[in-house]
Amino acid sequence: MTDDISVLLVDDETVTTPIRESIRHHHDDIVVRLADGADDALSRLETDDIDCVVCEYGLEASGRDLLDAIRERWPTLPVVLFTDRGSEAIASDAITDGATDYLRKRRETPQHRELTDCIRTVVARCRAEAGAQRASHRDDTQFELLVDAVENYAIFLLDETGHVRTWNPGAETIKGYTRDEIIGEHVSIFYTDADVDAGVPERNLREAAAGGRVRDEGWRVHKDGSMFRADVTIVALYDDGDVTGYAKITRDETPRHREQILLEQNQQLKEHIAGLAHDLRNPLTVARGNVEMALETGDYSGLDASKRGLDRMEELLDSIVSLAQEDDETVEPEPIDLRDVAEEAWSVVPTGSATLRIEENAMIVADRGKLQQLFENLFKNAVDHGGPTPTVRVGRFDGGFYVEDDGPGIPTTERTSIFEMGHSTDPDGTGVGLAICERIAEAHGWDIGVETAFAGGARFEVSGTATA
Template identity: 25%
Template sequence: MEGKVSILHVDDERSMRDLTETFLERNEQFTVETVPSAEEGLERIEAHPPDCVVSDYDMTKLDGLEFLEAVREQHPNLPFILFTGKGSEEVASDAIAAGVTDYLQKSGGSEHYELLANRIHNAVQARREAKRADKQERFTSQALDTLEDVFYVLNEDGSFRRWNNRLSEITGYPSQELAEMHATGLFPENEHNKVHDAIETALTSGEVTEKIDLLTADGDRRPHEFRGTRLTDGDGEPTGIVWIGRDLTDRRQQERRFRALVEESKDIISVIDSSGRFQYQSPSVKHILGYDPDETVGNMAWDYIHPDDRDRVIEQVEEQVANPDSESRTIEYRARHADGSWRWMEANGNNQLDNPAVEGHIITSRDTTERKDRQQELKKYKTIVQSLTDAVYVVDNNGRFTYVNDEFVELVGYDRETIVGNTPSLIKDENAVDRANRQLGRLLSTDGPNTISFEVTIHPRTGDPFVCEDHMGVLPYDDEEFEGSVGVLRDITEQKEYEQTIEAENERLAEFTGIVSHDLQTPLGVVETRLELAQQECESDHLHKARDALDRSQTLIDDLLILAQEGSQVVEFERVELTHVSKQCWESVETDQTTLQVEDVPVINADRSRIKRLFENLYSNAVNHGGSDVTVRVGTMDDGFYVADTGSGIPESEQEAVFEAGYSTNEEGTGFGLRIVEEVADAHGWELSVTESKQGGARFEMSGVETIE
């Protein structure tokens, strides 16, 4: 339902006013004003009429029925719901007799207030739809009343049955005189025989057209073209004649006026004569069906309808024409587009015999192809949903389940008959329902997301409550009206356990790195200081070897800390130009006479600091194992990049072992360099492999890399 709904709630008991207001304002569409008496309620309505009135019955001074009667005197169509704690058949009967919109007795429980909200929604929706229908009807009537043609309906004997105001305006005869006249009285005496012949022809052949001067009460003659069409009963027997008279001098002006009313319409407005041919088509037929409106005039309307729909449409239109007093009917059919395709249309037809500018049947058609396509898509989605392993539900715009799949039934433990038609409060507590409603409000906001995920506690029919992840979205809109929401419930129990495990591992990792980075640093610092003092006092090879061992220990600690830190997944990515980073890292490595060659490598999404460590460690590995004259090349692959060297390479039997922590063929190496490279690749979600380069050296490949350029 479009727009806010203003509600005036009248109740002389404050606690009930506050409680009702609280429940109603949970609906974001509702705005509620409360007053303690019917007298104040009448003042509020007089100043600012609400969309709906909700009133108690048993109140002092004016009770609910008296209040209703007073409202109906000034506002006969204002939705009025009697919401009373005192109920009886007599009260209900009196309320209905006084024109109450709905009657609802108070009772405990939130479901009753949900029912009240639903009744309010339905009442206001019905009122708004009625207003729109009345507005459309007034528009149609006013549009047709602006046309200057005259029409009247004759009985078989030529007496008047009904006529339009235009006939009285042109002829000067008041309605009372027309009611007592014969049709010949409207024409000059020398035209009476022609009139009698035209009536007889229309009754026998079904249709006649004559040009006859119309005689006014003042004796003036006005040239008109009259067209008579026979009216028949259900058995095909004639019951009268419809006559439409058009002033030939004003014909073109009248057509322009009619077309001006419809040429801006987004719907197709067509006029079809009794033979089924187009007399007129509005300009919208061009952009909807691709036809030039003028080129369709004179063509059979039925030829544009799909053969499978044609007979049904003709039957419904003919039935409407034969019953001019019946209500308009909606007809669905497929219409042929100018390009040969078929478009679904929805048409409303009215027998427009009281329209002086229309000599036939007016049909308003709307393109509903997109809506039909959505319906077909929904059918396919339903089939897909049936095959899902997650629990799926659909809730309508009244907040009630309309569909659940088998997994949902199994998850909550209730049978489908109990779930469908019930509200989510069946499986959720009040807080969970409120939270879901707030999330739905975010989805419906103009700047809200398309889908929302949030945790919710489910209370099954049996067993303990459990936590699920609710993935919610709204159903496709039809005519911009909210149809409901769809959701998927997924047990994340395992996810919670995984998160707890990861959290515990992180805590242990933090404890470990703390020990390594702090507790070990203190004794190592003491050793370093003692060595410096010892070297100042004496010179010994043992002290130099101790210094080397201390430096190696520090290097091991540094690499170990880096290795521990690289194990976590990358959370924040940024734009990294590999060409620039690879060259920058080369400058930080002691490369002697070695050479770097960089191809046109891509720009990627990555953690810049970790990418630097990856290149630095791969460069160091190439220099340490490839010699002082090694050449290192950085290049591009289809889904990533590589770093290759011209060194001695890695035997195939050792290509997996090189990534193990502590593995090194260099006595001075820590064995953590390539392990760190592997951790950086894993943290980015890449796949790392090692093979032989074209020059016989080692080639390290990173695949599955997300590139930007």
């Protein structure tokens, strides 16, 4: 099999031509063919040897119709949707309809590298799955010989109960275990504590057995306890209709996942900085006007307003500094005492008449500096919005920890947007603190959300943490 990749590009010619030329100029291993609409695409798929289809979701013949036709006749062919209609809902619908991956167009930046990385990933996964299927019909020794040359994927067999039967060098590189260490271990060893408690490993095996295969993307655990973003496919193996085991294919998607997050965050950052620049002009204009009036008339009564304006400018500038400091997503996890970090964070936040209570302590695995920054921002949010004398509580729950207050809480309608960069319910707020909290959580592989506390206030829950 050649390593070259043949791509069929189905899209508006004004977009596909520059994309095709960029790929042709920068990527010798990818050959791009153009299709003029869905009918032409299906015709070319009948006659040409195509490794991947890239198409826009909004084709005249309907992106869904094209996806349905491809899935019916070429069920394993990778299809990447490349569209300017960007939203989580569209991405979710696209994957549900049968797309292999989804990439949003951004007209202000060249995307040939991002697109080709996506193409290479989905094609490599497809080839790895096909190779695993072919090799799975051999005995375990023959299977290992066939997949030993694959370095970028962990490809191994499980028995019918989910225990590891074989191991390849790619698996050792990605997951950290040697063959002697891992053979016989249950597949759940690769999952986070939260996923194991939720029954995710067993559910994935059940779904693969029922449907032939299952694909999952999420956080997995290295031998050393650190986490990585994994793209996983589990293929059920049958003998006379009975499941005899599974082939599992895993790729480390951490760099691509972080790059995608950075692209999205950079776009949000650009928009937010533009808003901050606008907000800085208001207090600056007030301060300049009052100073000029004082110089001209000797009336210094407006200088108090100028001082307040300058304080506001300092607050806005501090928010920009916080964003710059959080731009580094490097995480250095270590065992951390939750109480120690929470109390240290509380000591550096202006808390006024607020009270901190540690309801339950625990040792978790985290980057100490980033965890303290997360606490600082959650505490500041609680103090700012929790009323004149709020009580802030920190405690554990199964799979994570929480920070809650006894203030008025956060309306349900606001909960989906409070982590967006620049979003604030306070006219004087910067909308940065909770966005930073989400970044820190994602860098650790955690999830963060907000619920209603028992006392009626806001309860921020951080889940997916590992205990030390």
